[in-house]
Amino acid sequence: xxxxxxxxxxxxxxxxxxxxxxxxxxxxxxxxxxxxxxxxxxxxxxxxxxxxxxxxxxxxxxxxxxxxxxxxxxxxxxxxxxxxxxxxxxxxxxxxxxxxxxxxxxxxxxxxxxxxxxxxxxxxxxxxxxxxxxxxxxxxxxxxxxxxxxxxxxxxxxxxxxxxxxxxxxxxxxxxxxxxxxxxxxxxxxxxxxxxxxxxxxxxxxxxxxxxxxxxxxxxxxxxxxxxxxxxxxxxxxxxxxxxxxxxxxxxxxxxxxxxxxxxxxxxxxxxxxxxxxxxxxxxxxxxxxxxxxxxxxxxxxxxxxxxxxxxxxxx
Numbered sequence: 001x002x003x004x005x006x007x008x009x010x011x012x013x014x015x016x017x018x019x020x021x022x023x024x025x026x027x028x029x030x031x032x033x034x035x036x037x038x039x040x041x042x043x044x045x046x047x048x049x050x051x052x053x054x055x056x057x058x059x060x061x062x063x064x065x066x067x068x069x070x071x072x073x074x075x076x077x078x079x080x081x082x083x084x085x086x087x088x089x090x091x092x093x094x095x096x097x098x099x100x101x102x103x104x105x106x107x108x109x110x111x112x113x114x115x116x117x118x119x120x121x122x123x124x125x126x127x128x129x130x131x132x133x134x135x136x137x138x139x140x141x142x143x144x145x146x147x148x149x150x151x152x153x154x155x156x157x158x159x160x161x162x163x164x165x166x167x168x169x170x171x172x173x174x175x176x177x178x179x180x181x182x183x184x185x186x187x188x189x190x191x192x193x194x195x196x197x198x199x200x201x202x203x204x205x206x207x208x209x210x211x212x213x214x215x216x217x218x219x220x221x222x223x224x225x226x227x228x229x230x231x232x233x234x235x236x237x238x239x240x241x242x243x244x245x246x247x248x249x250x251x252x253x254x255x256x257x258x259x260x261x262x263x264x265x266x267x268x269x270x271x272x273x274x275x276x277x278x279x280x281x282x283x284x285x286x287x288x289x290x291x292x293x294x295x296x297x298x299x300x301x302x303x304x305x306x307x308x309x310x311x312x313x314x315x316x
Contacts, residue, residue, distance in 0.1 A: 028067060031203060035065035035184045037211035038199065041149045042186050045214050049141050056110055056190060063185040063196070070094070070181035071172050073200050077183075080124040081198075082132070083169060084139045085161040091152035092205035094179070097139055097160075100195035101127055103188050104135050116191035126165050135163040142197060148214040150205075182206055244298055245276045246289060 039062025050058045066073060074083070077098050086095040105122040108131050127135060143158035172178070184199045247268040259265075267273045273289035275298045287298035 031067055031182050031206065032065055034206055034209060034211065035182050036062060038149060038184050039063075039186060041211060041213050042145060045145050045148070046141070046188075049145065053137075053141065054107070054111065056107070059187075059189045061187045061189075063187055065185065066183040067203075068181070068183075069178040070096070070200060070202060071178050073181055073183040074098075074169070077166060077198060078196075079166045081166050081196075082127055082135050082163045083166060084163050086139075086143055086146075087159045088143075088147060088150070088152055089156035089159075090154045091150055091209075092202055094202050095146075095205070096200040097142055097197070098166075098200070099135065099138060099142070099197040100188075101125065101131075102193060103190060103195035103197070104131050104138060106190050106193045106195070107138070108134050110191065119191055119193065121193060127163075132163050136160075139163060142199075145214075146199065149211050150209050151212045179204065240279045242277055242279050242284070244287070245278070246273060 043060045043062055046060045047058050050056060066076070068076075074096055077083075078100065080101050081098045082101055082104065083096055083098045086097050087093045088095065101124070102122045104127055105125075106119060109119050110116075111134070139160055140158075143160055147158050180203045181200050182203060184201065186197050186199075188195055188197055249266045249268050251265065267289070275287040275289050276283060277285040277287050277298065277300075283304045285300050285304065286302040287300050289296070289298055291297065
């Protein structure tokens with residue numbers, strides 16, 4: 001047998017043993033203790049951040065941790081979550097943050113003026129475009145607490161990817177080795193609506209971290225101008241597809257079945273033609289149909305709801 005043959009026959013080292021020897025996998029008790037320390041920080045500090053930014057009271061609780069390969073931990077998350085990938089220079093380049101869609105939806109309703117007694121348990125659904133904008137701000141606050149807790153050298157700010165749905169997450173490259181991680185699972189409750197968020201952190205970063213609780217600065221008061229102004233600007237800049245419906249003259253089934261290309265169907269109205277304009281299946285305006293030069297157009301005559309109701313309809 002040649003030297004080359006002998007090297008090929010040598011069994012590869014067990015991945016878990018290799019990870020333990022290189023600082024990528026720790027004793028379960030030690031990992032659980034570090035995760036619990038993160039849970040304490042978020043339970044104490046994140047409600048202060050949310051309160052100071054929005055004026056809203058939330059409660060945060062530690063639910064425990066799970067240990068395994070990072071990609072597997074992400075796959076095991078509820079599909080009713082939105083995720084971002086996070087990096088924190090001098091600490092970790094491969095953190096995943098996940099937040100339940102229910103919290104984002106409930107927070108959006110509050111920021112748009114809904115009261116706790118009118119908010120129901122959100123349906124399981126993807127976030128709208130405007131809700132994804134709000135998710136950016138929520139993840140920013142979660143990442144800021146993480147940065148404060150780990151006190152990474154250099155004082156760098158976290159860098160976050162764009163939020164994306166669980167089902168839209170790209171599959172990891174097959175040739176890229178997975179790493180052991182821990183999922184720190186937290187509950188977050190707003191106006192009685194309970195949701196969850198998670199931090200999935202590689203153990204290479206976790207095991208070298210001494211969690212440092214920030215000094216809480218509990219603030220009260222009205223919504224932060226930063227969040228209010230950003231949300232208002234995002235609402236104003238959001239694009240909404242409108243649909244216009246015009247009632248046509250009644251026709252018999254016999255006539256309809258014989259219509260050919262080029263045939264004309266009259267409008268039901270004579271004079272000003274009534275047009276109902278809607279978006280996201282919500283009726284918005286009553287308009288009249290006409291022409292402006294060579295272009296057809298509709299002119300708004302009346303609104304179906306108040307401004308606040310219109311905006312709230314378009315959030316979903």
